Each structure stands twice: as structure tokens, then as C-alpha cells.
Amino acid sequence: MGLVLRRWLVSLLFMSLLAMVGGLIGLRLEAPVLGTWAGAVCGLLLAGVRDARRAGRLVAWLRGNLEGDAPRDGELWGEMAYRTERALRLREQALKAERQRLGEFLRAIEASPNGVILLDADEQIIWLNQNGAVHLGLDPQRDLGQRITNLVRSPAFVTGLQAGESHEAISLPNYQSRLSLSLLVRVYGDGQRLLLTQDVTERLQADAMRRDFVANVSHEIRTPLTVLVGFVETLASLPLSEAERQRVLGMMGQQTHRMQTLVADLLTLAQLEGSPQPSADQWVSTRDLLAQVEVETRGLSRGRHLIQFPDADNLHAQGADIAGIHSELLSALTNLTSNAVRYTPEGGCVAVSWRLRPSGGGTFEVRDSGIGIAREHLPRLTERFYRVDGSRSRETGGTGLGLSIVKHVAQRHGAALELDSEPGKGSVFRITFPASRVRVLSGREPKVTGADTPA
Template identity: 60%
Template sequence: MAWLLPRLIAGLVALLVGGALGYLIGSPVHAPVLSMLLGGGCAVGVVAALDTLRGVRLIAWLRGPQDESAPRDAGFWGEIGYRVERAIRLREQGAAHEKTRLAQFLAAIEASPNGVMLLDANEQIEWCNSVAADHFGLDPQRDRLQRVTNLVRAPSFVSHLQSQRYDDAVVFRGPRGDATLSVLVRAYGDGQRLVLSQDITERERADAMRRDFVANVSHEIRTPLTVVAGFIETLSNLPLTDVERKRVLSLMSQQTQRMQNLVADLLTLAQLEGSPRPTVDRWVSVGRMLAHVSGDARSLSQGRHEIVAATVDDAVQIAGAESELLSALANLVNNAVRYTPDGGRIEIGWRLCPDGSGEFSVRDTGMGIAREHLPRLTERFYRVDGSRSRETGGTGLGLSIVKHVVQRHGAVLDIASEPGKGSTFRIVFPAARVRFLEPAPDPRRQLEATSAEAAADTR
């Protein structure tokens, strides 16, 4: 109430001053009382007019955008203007702070790897992040305030949303058909709903691969175990001659070796998937590796094939893990031996490409592979001819091991084959993983010199 007393004093002073002036003016005309009353009234009116003017200025400021400061008047209206402006500024600061927090919150939701969509009580889209828009095929701006069931028409999603039972997530195919979505709905507020979506395509694919892998491993192991169990029962219940017993034991040994090979390949794959990528500072001699795998090929062939291996200087080296590289090359060479008929030809080669990369190749004159099978050859347990693969002792994991080794060394696996004309498997190593030790000449320089001489002769 500190503003009331000054206003009363100002009004009283104006009344007294106006009355006194009126009395002095009215005395000569013999009307002092009337002049005093008129003078006092006029003085109070002037004070009231000035006070009203200040109020009008404050009201005009309040009706405007309040960008500028409130009128800085003294007294009552100055106090009101100050307090109103302060309240407005505090509210603006609070609104700006809340707006910043909302923007940060929405930015955090936008950065989420999962889709987030807000629905009102009428199932209309209030807001969604870009991930949810991609999952459901929506436009975050255009589709706002649209009924979600008019835009996302998957029957399982619509029935789940309208069922009002949101304990479990619903899984369905995305609108483009290339993704599997898991959608969880949660109710909040006054009939509003929060829709959380997640792309589980890779997880579903991984689960399917894991199920197929377990089924394939179980099948691959069960077959030799059944054979071994049958032979054990035969040895236990039937009197066999020495020749028959030796044959049974030989077959049991073959099946046991088959299971050991399968377990060894599985362990190799697990090691490749779980270990870090090979570094580029460990160098392996190409010539030594070719000599090693060609020796294994001749041992496996036992003279049934013509095996030709390239001779490479020990100064030529590849950066990588020697055990992994030998495993990949040996799998390619062993496959060529297994699937090439007797009398066929197998070529194990190495060459330097014009761009400096190195290419290891295995070429055979076997039965060849139809084009439709080539993209799936590196899948685990994939066989073009399952019965023949088992007869040759293959586990179905060799080319999968080759693929992993190639990827870990930054190389590329190329397969070319045609039924009846044999197959060619190439592993191309990048130039950064190929080097030549002195004093061996760098074949790349020889290629450049030859190209330069050919160009000069042409001129």
C-alpha cells in the first residue's frame, strides 16, 4: 500500500493549491468561494488527467508485443508497469527454458535408434521421429494429425492398437515389405498412446541362421553317429571274419574322421568370427604358401590328377595371418581335388595385377557349377550336390571359411564356373598387402617399363 499515500498527498496538495489560486482570482470579482471550488476541482482534474495518461500509456504497452521496456513513470502506474514487465519477462524466460528442454527432449528421441510416435485420444499422430516415419512409411510433417490407422494398414497392427491390450509387442512386416517390425504400444495421459517401433529384420535373420545352423550341424553329426552306432552294434552282436571286421573298423574310422573334420571347421569359423582382424605388419611368403598347399594337393590326389603350381620367389610377401591364409588356400585346392574327376587338371597360380594387387587362383577341369548356385556357395553347409559332397568327405564349411578369411584380409573372392567346363576361384589381395623384398625386382616396375616401351614403339 506504499503507493496509496503519495497519491492521496498529491491529490490533496493539488486541491489546496488550486483552491488557493481560485480564491485569489475570485476575490476581485467578489466570488472567492466559487473560484476556490473551481480552482481546486481543476487542479484535481489535471492530476487525474496526468494519472489517466500514464495508465493509457501502460495499457498501450500491454496491448503491444512488449518488446520494449514498460513506461518508466513514477508512482502508482510506474510500480504497476515494473511489476507487470517483471512478471512477463519471468514468464518468457520460463517458456524459453521449457522450449529448450522440449527441443532437447525431442532431439534425444530423434537420436534414438528406435521409432517413437505419439498418438492422441483419437489415434491421430501428434509427433513422430524420423525412425518411426521410416518404419511406417510416414512423412513427419505432412502426416501430423492424421489418423494412424488410415496410414498404417497392417491388420495385425490395427487390431492390436484397437484391442486396448498392450502387454505384448506385435510383429509384422513393414509397409515396403523389406523389414520386420516389432511394435510396442503404451497408454499414457488422457487416452494418449506411445508407439515404440524397432526393426528386428537382422535379429530375425540371425535367429533363422542360428536355427538353420543348429539343424545342419545336428544333421551332419547325426549321420556319422548313426553309422558308427550301427557298426558298434554289428561288432557286438554278429560274429565277423577278420576281413569283415577290418572293413567295419575302416568305415567307422572314416565316419569318425568326418566328425572330427566338421568339429575342426566349426572351431575355425568360431575363431575367425571372434578374433580381431589381422594386422598389416605381419608378412607371409607367397612362394612358401603355394609350395605348402600344392604339396597337400598332391598328397590328397595321390597321382589321380595333373597338378600344376606356379613358382614364386620367396621375396614376394602378403600381409596377414599365415594360418588363416593357408586355411583358405588349402580349402580351395582341396575342393578342386575332390570335385575334379580322375585325369583332370588343376592349376594353382599367382599373378600380379596392373594396379599392384596380387591374385591367387585355383583352376580345375571338374564338373563345374551352374550359375544359380554361385551366389550361395559361401553359405554354411550349402551344397550343390549334397550326396557327392559327403562322398568326397566335405563338411560344407570350406568356402564359408574362405569367405571369412578373405573379408578379414580386405581381399575379394571371385568365382567363375560353367557346367562341364570346370571352375576358377580367385582371391585378389589389395596392393597395400603385397610387397617385394630386395634384391628381388618389383614386378610392378617391370610392368610399367614394358608398358612404356610398348607405347614408345607405337609412336
């Protein structure tokens, strides 16, 4: 500011000097006062012309794109140009920083798993993220500025939106026949609204599965308990012959065994879900595994079926070790073979095989000539307590948990469970292990480790 003052004083001195020169000229012309005024007016005119030119250059710069430097004409106009330019540059930097922060904020909202929609006071869409567009079936670009109630016509949505701010989430079940949404409305600013949507489809499905699980367990346990209570009352209140008494005790034993099997399967599932993934340094022999499965399968069939297992030569050629837990693998295979035996009529065939794959992995396959399963049931077979025919399952002694156990064992060992079946033509179940879990034998006896590890 001192520099401006000095320059202004220089201009004032210049005009005074012009006035003095004008006065001297006036003395020569015998009109000193008129000369002084004439000199002063000339100085003022010269200063005015100079300031007008400088002001014009500053105005031209302000009217332009402001990209170049402001005119640096000294004194007052130069200082004004410098201050104006500096204020504009600082404002541009502040706006750039604000835009950057806004962009980061919007990117953070875009990354949110929830849908976010901003509405103005007229319920028109100001902004929405991708999840919000997916949840409500909107287009993030095309639908900006549109009234949301013209695009989303769900009665529950419109009612919740018009009710104003909601303190509890509004449920939109089966929205567009594919999603179940939770909607939260918040009012901000001058009548503007923030909509938060959340996809709760999986949560609702999990809740339904949990309710079904509890109901199924209760039903499965209640049925044998009811039978047992009836038999106990019969034994306590009625005189029975020895033959009748033995028959009742035998039926009580069957129901007790059924409950024990159910509880054992439930505990197995709980252990599978809560245990860490099997390590890759414990190896199980496929030969020994198949030998144990064969003993249990033939014992369950009791000669009623044709049971086929790989012969010694085939096992020698296809022999391998699997990285995993012996008891879990044994449980998975025996569940598959027991299902095959239960659902294959007497005289049918149950074939079990193991083969190495070109990729280095290996596959256990259980094939039967049983009653088969309709294709629409295949995706749900591994659900807990899912039964194609509930009455037939109970007659065969199944708990409805076997294939769920098989699925969990396969997943824990990095394997894939494949199902293929057709009514009247039998079923095929395969467990395919990746190459990282299979160790091919090279003319040596495999060593089984981890056989005593609990499932």
C-alpha cells in the same frame, strides 16, 4: 515501490495546491467553497488527463509487437509498464528455454534406433521420428494429423493398437515384405498413445541361422554316428570273415574321419571368431605359402587332375609378403583348392595363381574347370553348411564349412573374397588383400614369421 508512493504523494500535494489556489480565488470572488471545489476538480481533471495519456501509451504498447521498451511514464503507470514488460520478458525466456529443451528432447528421440510415434485420443499422428516413418512406411511431414489406421492397415498392427496398452511386444513379421517389426504400445495422458517400433529383422535372421546351425551340426554328426553304431552292432552280433571285417572297419574309419574333420572345422571357426585381428607386423611369404598349398592340393588330387601353380620365374617377379597369420592363410587357400579338386571331374584343371595389383595389393586366385555353380547360389555360398547339392557334397567329403572359414580368414586380414561361377564352365575364387597388408619383395628372400601362430 517507495518511489511510486513518493510520486503519488507529489500528485496528491499538487491537487491540494490547486484546491488551495481555487479557494483563494474564491475568497476574492466571495465564494471560497465554490473556488476550493473548482480548484480540486481542475486538479483531478488535469491528473485524469495525464493518467489517461499514460494509460493510452501503455495500452498501445501492449497491443503492438512488444518488441520495444514499455513507456516509462513515472508514478503508477510507469511502474505497471515496467512490471508488465518484465513479466513478459521472463515468460518469453521461459518459453524459449522450454522450446530449446523440447527441441533437444525431440532430437534425442530422432537419434534413437527405435521408431517413436505419438498419437492423440483419436489415433491421429501428433509426431513421429524418422525411424518410425521408415518402419511403418509413413511421411514425417505429410502424414501428421492423419489417422494411423488409415495409413497402416496390417491386421496385427490394428489389433495391437486397439487392444490398448501392451505389456509385451507385438510381432509384425515380414511387414511390407522387407522388415520384421516389434511394436510396443503405451497409454499416457488423456487417451493418448506412444508407439515404439523396433526393427528385429537381423535378430530374427540370426536366430534362424542359429537354429539352422544347431540342426545342421546335429544332422552332420548324427549321420556318421548312426553308421558307426550300426557297424559296431554288426561286429558284435554277426560272425564276419576277415575281408568283411576289414571292409567294415574301413568304413568305420571313414565315418570317424568325417566327424573329426567336422569338429576341427567347427573349432577353427570358433577360434577365428573369438581371436583378435592379426597384427600387421607378422609377415608370411607367398612363395612358401603357395609351395605348401601345392603339396596338399596334389596329394588330394592324386594325379586325377591337371594342377597348375606359378613357376619359379613368376613367383620371383610377383613375390611378396602378406601381413597375417600363416596357419589361417594356409587354411583358407587349402579350403579353396580342396573344393576345386572335389568338384572338378577327373581330367579337369585346377589353376592357382598370385599376382600383385597396381594399387599395391595382391590377389590369390583359384580357378577350376569343374561343374560350376548357378548364380542364384553365389550369395549364400559362404553361409555355414549351405550346400548347392547336399548329396554330392557328402559324397565328396565336404563339411559345408570350408567357404565360411575362407570368408572369416579374409575378413580378419582386411581382404575381400570374390566368387564367380557358371554351371558347366567352372568357378573362380579370389582373395584380394589391401596394399596395407602386402609387402613387395625387392630381390631378397622373404622371411616367414608367425608360422607357428595358432589359427
